[in-house]
Amino acid sequence: MKSTFDDNQATKYSTDLAMRVYTSQLLGRDMDLVLHGGGNTSVKIGDKIYVKGSGWNLDTIEEPGFPGVDLQTLIQMAKLDTLSDTDMVAQQRNALEDKNSPNPSIEAILHAIIPFKFVDHTHADAVVTISNTPEGEKRLQELYGEKMLLINYVMPGFVLAKEVYEKTKDIDWKSLDGIILLNHGVFSFADEAKTAYEKMINIVDKVEIYLKENARVTTLNFGKSFCKLDESFTDELQSELEKLRGTKIIMKFGSSIEAVNFSKLENLDDIFKNGPLTPEHVIRTKPFPAIINENIKEGLDAFISRYKKYFKTHAKDEIMLDLAPRYAIIKGVGFVALGKDEKEAGIIFDIISHTISAMTKAQNMGGWKSLKPSDIFDMEYWELEQAKLAKAVS
Ligand SMILES: [Zn+2]
Numbered sequence: 514m515k516s517t518f519d520d521n522q523a524t525k526y527s528t529d530l531a532m533r534v535y536t537s538q539l540l541g542r543d544m545d546l547v548l549h550g551g552g553n554t555s556v557k558i559g560d561k562i563y564v565k566g567s568g569w570n571l572d573t574i575e576e577p578g579f580p581g582v583d584l585q586t587l588i589q590m591a592k593l594d595t596l597s598d599t600d601m602v603a604q605q606r607n608a609l610e611d612k613n614s615p616n617p618s619i620e621a622i623l624h625a626i627i628p629f630k631f632v633d634h635t636h637a638d639a640v641v642t643i644s645n646t647p648e649g650e651k652r653l654q655e656l657y658g659e660k661m662l663l664i665n666y667v668m669p670g671f672v673l674a675k676e677v678y679e680k681t682k683d684i685d686w687k688s689l690d691g692i693i694l695l696n697h698g699v700f701s702f703a704d705e706a707k708t709a710y711e712k713m714i715n716i717v718d719k720v721e722i723y724l725k726e727n728a729r730v731t732t733l734n735f736g737k738s739f740c741k742l743d744e745s746f747t748d749e750l751q752s753e754l755e756k757l758r759g760t761k762i763i764m765k766f767g768s769s770i771e772a773v774n775f776s777k778l779e780n781l782d783d784i785f786k787n788g789p790l791t792p793e794h795v796i797r798t799k800p801f802p803a804i805i806n807e808n809i810k811e812g813l814d815a816f817i818s819r820y821k822k823y824f825k826t827h828a829k830d831e832i833m834l835d836l837a838p839r840y841a842i843i844k845g846v847g848f849v850a851l852g853k854d855e856k857e858a859g860i861i862f863d864i865i866s867h868t869i870s871a872m873t874k875a876q877n878m879g880g881w882k883s884l885k886p887s888d889i890f891d892m893e894y895w896e897l898e899q900a901k902l903a904k905a906v907s
Contacts, residue, residue: 530556533563535706541571555625564617591674626681637698637720640717645883650695661692738807754837765850776847789883803816803840823890850862
């Protein structure tokens with residue numbers, strides 16, 4: 514991964530906020546760093562922090578996408594013992610410079626406690642791919658050494674901010690190149706926009722090279738019987754899915770060589786038991802796909818009973834979401850993204866293309882191991898994520 518920072522272009526941006534917009538867009542335009550609304554960035558100016566607002570995507574963000582929040586209010590919030598989601602959102606809104614702004618990102622408190630002007634957060638594929646393997650933490654430790662702070666997975670939002678606050682209370686921040694949130698993503702930071710951005714690129718470049726050397730796919734175990742994709746197959750698939758979701762379904766097929774090979778793997782159930790690429794994907798894709806091997810109805814029924822079981826195991830007082838898969842792996846064919854419109858199908862298609870690529874690489878590094886089912890459930894049913902989805906879709 515190479516920096517796309519253009520010094521000539523950067524001279525056009527005379528304010529810190531304009532520079533913040535520029536490098537946020539650079540990060541957002543690289544799909545190996547963030548996908549569709551993923552990631553967030555911030556800049557501290559005076560006694561305010563301007564942090565990505567809910568509903569904005571980094572690739573197209575502009576200045577109004579960075580609500581200004583009172584910095585000290587956020588820093589004090591990290592010192593609380595507990596804070597409910599409702600209180601967090603309310604207190605952040607109270608501390609807004611302009612009450613008409615969107616809600617600041619759920620990671621606003623974490624951005625606030627990092628004592629550098631520019632803070633960048635992505636879900637870089639290469640970093641989470643290594644992290645999502647059984648020896649991931651050890652591999653990352655060896656790669657980066659002391660200069661990288663590794664944080665075990667905890668729920669994003671207040672809990673994560675609090676964890677980082679506790680872990681960094683006695684640390685010399687200048688000794689750190691960045692923070693890796695295991696199974697989730699990366700933070701980089703600096704007092705210059707260009708430095709923060711290029712630190713991110715360097716962190717990711719290092720693991721991309723590592724993956725090229727260590728995750729060459731040589732041996733994969735394939736099953737035997739596969740589906741045949743013809744008109745009657747796709748018609749039946751579409752009609753069954755429309756019945757399940759109660760609306761029209763747009764299907765977008767992924768049939769790259771990588772996707773076809775992946776679909777033939779024998780251990781798909783095991784792989785998907787072990788979580789998404791990065792936690793927030795689950796609100797778009799559900800925790801696992803339908804796996805279809807010759808018989809469509811059988812594949813969909815298996816998905817439904819698996820989802821019901823997952824819900825029953827982890828639900829406290831939540832209401833179950835619909836039972837329609839958001840994508841299916843079709844044995845021998847690849848995958849199909851299932852959206853209620855072109856936009857949703859496109860978002861799911863991109864997420865699953867990147868997920869399959871990461872999962873394939875992980876097969877040669879000991880397998881795939883991301884979040885526990887209970888963590889996946891907490892993310893899927895987290896009110897703040899469901900609110901974000903409702904806003905983004907409407
Ligand atoms: Zn994140």
